[in-house]
Amino acid sequence: MKRILVTGGAGFLGSHLCERLLSEGNDVICLDNFFTGDKSNIAHLLKLPHFELIRHDIINSIYLEVDEIYNLACPASPVHYQYNPIKTIKTNVIGVINVLGIAKRTKAKVLQASTSEVYGDPEVHPQSESYWGKVNPIGIRSCYDEGKRAAECLMMDYRRQNAVNTKIVRIFNTYGPRMAMNDGRVVSNFITQALQNKNITVYGDGSHTRSFCYVDDIIEGLIKMMNSADDFYGPVNIGNSEEFTILELAKTVIRLTKSNSRIEFLPLPTDDPARRKPDTTLAKEKINWSPKINLEEGLIKTIEYFRGALKISCNDTRRWKEK
Ligand code: NAD
Ligand code: UDP
Numbered sequence: 207m208k209r210i211l212v213t214g215g216a217g218f219l220g221s222h223l224c225e226r227l228l229s230e231g232n233d234v235i236c237l238d239n240f241f242t243g244d245k246s247n248i249a250h251l252l253k254l255p256h257f258e259l260i261r262h263d264i265i266n267s268i269y270l271e272v273d274e275i276y277n278l279a280c281p282a283s284p285v286h287y288q289y290n291p292i293k294t295i296k297t298n299v300i301g302v303i304n305v306l307g308i309a310k311r312t313k314a315k316v317l318q319a320s321t322s323e324v325y326g327d328p329e330v331h332p333q334s335e336s337y338w339g340k341v342n343p344i345g346i347r348s349c350y351d352e353g354k355r356a357a358e359c360l361m362m363d364y365r366r367q368n369a370v371n372t373k374i375v376r377i378f379n380t381y382g383p384r385m386a387m388n389d390g391r392v393v394s395n396f397i398t399q400a401l402q403n404k405n406i407t408v409y410g411d412g413s414h415t416r417s418f419c420y421v422d423d424i425i426e427g428l429i430k431m432m433n434s435a436d437d438f439y440g441p442v443n444i445g446n447s448e449e450f451t452i453l454e455l456a457k458t459v460i461r462l463t464k465s466n467s468r469i470e471f472l473p474l475p476t477d478d479p480a481r482r483k484p485d486t487t488l489a490k491e492k493i494n495w496s497p498k499i500n501l502e503e504g505l506i507k508t509i510e511y512f513r514g515a516l517k518i519s520c521n522d523t524r525r526w527k528e529k
Contacts (some may be wrong), residue, residue: 207256209233209271211314213264213305214278216243217257218384219319219377222425223276224248228257230330237272241293242281244473247384264301265293274432275316277305280354284347284475285390291349298353299360306364309371316430317373318361318442323351324376327479332449334485335376335441345477358441365439373438377432378445378484382421382504383511387519393403393418396456397512400465410474412453417483419446420504423497438492445484446497455501462505501502 210227214220219245227234228251236248237260251257262268266281280297281287287294302318309316325333325342341351364370383392393516399406426442452456456469488493 207231207233208273210234211235211237211270211272211275211308211332212278213237213275214243214280214319216240216245216248216259217278218282219380219383219421219424220278221247221384222382222421223278223428224251224257226425226429226506228254232256234258235260235272237262237264237268238279242283242286242386242389244386260338263400264304265296271312272308272314274352275305275309275314276319276428276432277302277316278319280319280350283386283391284350284459285391287350288346291346294349295353295356298350298357299491300493302357302360306360306370306372310364310368313371314375315371315373315432316361317428318357319428320358320374320376321350321354322376322378322443322445322482322484323347324355324358325482326351327477328481330449331481332483332485335442335443335488342477346383347477371436373431373434374440374442375428376441376484377424378419378443378482379416380419380421380424380445382508385508387512387515392416392452392455393505393508395458397463397509398516400459400463400467401509401512406456406460406467407471409471409472409478410491411471412456412469414452414474414478415449415481415483416452416455417446417449418501418504419444419454419497420499420507423499427489427493427495430495434493442489442492443484443486444489444495445486446501447484447486448501449481449483450501458502458505459509462502463509474516493509518527
């Protein structure tokens with residue numbers, strides 16, 4: 207049995223990863239500061255004998271004995287990572303140094319959840335791992351983009367200087383159950399707006415593109431990368447290469463939810479990348495990974511989740527008002 211640390215384990219991706227690692231018979235330590243994560247994401251795991259929860263912030267050092275580390279701790283939505291940008295970059299630099307410190311001391315293998323944001327507003331389409339990106343170093347997204355680039359740099363320097371067994375995965379836009387309802391990301395916004403027949407907020411003219419990958423496919427990719435040969439350390443892109451405009455996404459969500467919502471066009475946020483689509487050739491070749499779930503299939507599951515989550519939050523508000 208392996209003892210595996212998942213930082214950011216109470217978040218959207220982290221909670222699914224903890225679940226999957228436990229189901230495969232591992233001992234799992236979930237570490238989280240609950241900035242964007244939620245106890246409800248992991249409440250069902252707390253009673254399991256091989257699950258342990260630690261409330262901790264990775265910018266402070268911690269001493270644990272583990273075999274593997276998945277480093278997911280970091281707010282992922284633009285609204286959340288821009289809320290306290292200094293904290294975001296500290297998480298990606300000081301936090302990553304602390305995580306690499308554990309890996310160095312215990313000889314644990316460590317996987318860094320990097321992001322398509324390292325490509326910035328790309329001039330190359332689709333984006334392959336050999337592209338170095340076009341990132342604004344001083345903009346409002348830099349705390350995250352440059353933070354994640356610094357984290358990749360640290361992974362590689364600890365590998366070269368200290369022989370730490372590191373792996374880097376660049377995750378593209380992911381969606382699915384347990385996305386935070388208030389995180390401002392496009393899929394959660396559109397679904398919650400549509401289910402409440404509110405206006406769907408499309409930023410810009412809706413021509414920006416993203417490629418959306420369902421959470422189960424991403425979790426499979428993270429695990430395959432962790433278990434790949436030691437001489438393959440990435441970075442490797444993990445994402446769905448079906449590209450959609452944001453307007454197409456809005457129309458699909460309206461259709462699948464049978465909503466009466468109308469589309470409202472709002473100003474585009476600064477430095478919003480115009481196009482994004484992963485080249486996943488390397489993932490296919492090196493770790494035999496490709497996504498299985500298409501957008502409609504994934505959206506249907508996600509819509510069901512948000513229907514339930516909205517009902518719970520309405521009931522909570524009613525109870526609170528009645529008090
Ligand atoms: P999330 O916000 O749901 O999860 C992040 C988790 O990390 C939360 O539980 C949060 O409380 C925790 N956290 C944040 N800062 C911390 C700190 N300093 N110490 C301890 N815990 C901390 O986001 P997510 O979508 O699950 O993303 C997980 C990881 O995957 C992130 O590193 C993110 O950058 C990366 N990623 C996600 C996506 C995506 O589309 N979801 C895309 C690219 C990369
Ligand atoms: N977006 C939008 N309406 C929303 C939220 C986001 O049109 O309510 C757009 C955003 O401008 C971007 C895309 O959707 O072009 C994806 O945004 P998200 O915040 O989900 O992730 P990003 O890929 O930008 O980190």
